Amino acid sequence: MTEDMANQQQETRTAGPVLVTGGTGKTGRRVVERLAARGVPVRAGSRGGEVRFDWADESGWEAALRGAEAAYIAYYPDLAAPGAPEAMAAFGRIARDCGVRRLVLLSGRGEPRAVVAEEALRAAAGNAELTVVRSAFFAQNFSEGALLDGVLGGELVFPAGSTAEPFVDTGDVADVVVAALCGEDGAGQVHELTGPRLLTFAEAASEITRAAGRDVRYVPVTGPAYAAMLAGYGVPEAEAGFLAELFAMLLDGHNATVTEGVEQALGRAPSPFTAFAAEAARSGAWDA
Numbered sequence: 308m309t310e311d312m313a314n315q316q317q318e319t320r321t322a323g324p325v326l327v328t329g330g331t332g333k334t335g336r337r338v339v340e341r342l343a344a345r346g347v348p349v350r351a352g353s354r355g356g357e358v359r360f361d362w363a364d365e366s367g368w369e370a371a372l373r374g375a376e377a378a379y380i381a382y383y384p385d386l387a388a389p390g391a392p393e394a395m396a397a398f399g400r401i402a403r404d405c406g407v408r409r410l411v412l413l414s415g416r417g418e419p420r421a422v423v424a425e426e427a428l429r430a431a432a433g434n435a436e437l438t439v440v441r442s443a444f445f446a447q448n449f450s451e452g453a454l455l456d457g458v459l460g461g462e463l464v465f466p467a468g469s470t471a472e473p474f475v476d477t478g479d480v481a482d483v484v485v486a487a488l489c490g491e492d493g494a495g496q497v498h499e500l501t502g503p504r505l506l507t508f509a510e511a512a513s514e515i516t517r518a519a520g521r522d523v524r525y526v527p528v529t530g531p532a533y534a535a536m537l538a539g540y541g542v543p544e545a546e547a548g549f550l551a552e553l554f555a556m557l558l559d560g561h562n563a564t565v566t567e568g569v570e571q572a573l574g575r576a577p578s579p580f581t582a583f584a585a586e587a588a589r590s591g592a593w594d595a
Contacts, residue, residue: 399431
């Protein structure tokens with residue numbers, strides 16, 4: 308194949324414009340950066356950005372989707388949450404009516420209720436190509452998510468017990484998402500993404516301690532105690548209860564395996580937790 312032919316093939320496989328919902332979030336921000344680096348026109352949807360997109364306000368979805376060729380769907384708060392199937396059905400109908408031809412959905416690994424939402428989107432989206440990315444816990448939850456305050460305070464309080472989890476790097480998730488958005492190998496499939504090894508939360512805390520040079524220990528709690536703690540921080544009672552129930556289900560051991568999803572989608576091994584921790588420490592994420 309000549310260079311001109313290769314460039315032409317790459318051009319025909321590159322999507323654009325692309326709507327990225329949650330465009331400022333952990334995965335959305337990285338997807339936006341990678342698409343922009345490829346020269347793909349991007350609409351970074353968020354509640355306060357230039358492209359307005361709010362999962363609680365369906366009235367703005369059509370404007371965000373109109374004219375888009377593809378969309379990355381990162382639903383808040385979780386695809387297993389009440390109302391998620393209805394939201395996915397509505398989004399799918401609007402995307403179909405706007406002529407969006409490729410959808411990539413972020414989902415949870417081992418979440419039966421999330422599968423219901425996946426199927427609602429699939430049924431409503433018509434002929435659009437749907438790729439589902441079922442992800443393990445993000446490693447970045449410790450550096451820019453809900454667990455960051457615990458790391459900074461020296462205690463990771465979480466209802467995981469001694470269950471191991473194959474934490475996945477959000478950079479790997481974003482790479483798989485972008486490959487699917489751009490119509491490369493793996494588009495239209497279901498990808499189950501994990502990191503390369505299992506760690507308990509106590510082991511993750513030890514890895515962070517070594518990388519950050521600060522003592523971090525894991526403190527296990529029960530689901531009800533965790534819900535009460537969230538409520539004490541101002542999380543609505545119903546949401547706190549849902550999150551505690553969700554984590555109890557996800558961390559009952561059924562997800563304590565690693566997959567080859569990243570390697571199958573990208574042709575390379577997933578990033579290890581050790582590399583994530585070293586990079587987070589270098590970037591100052593855990594500075595006091």
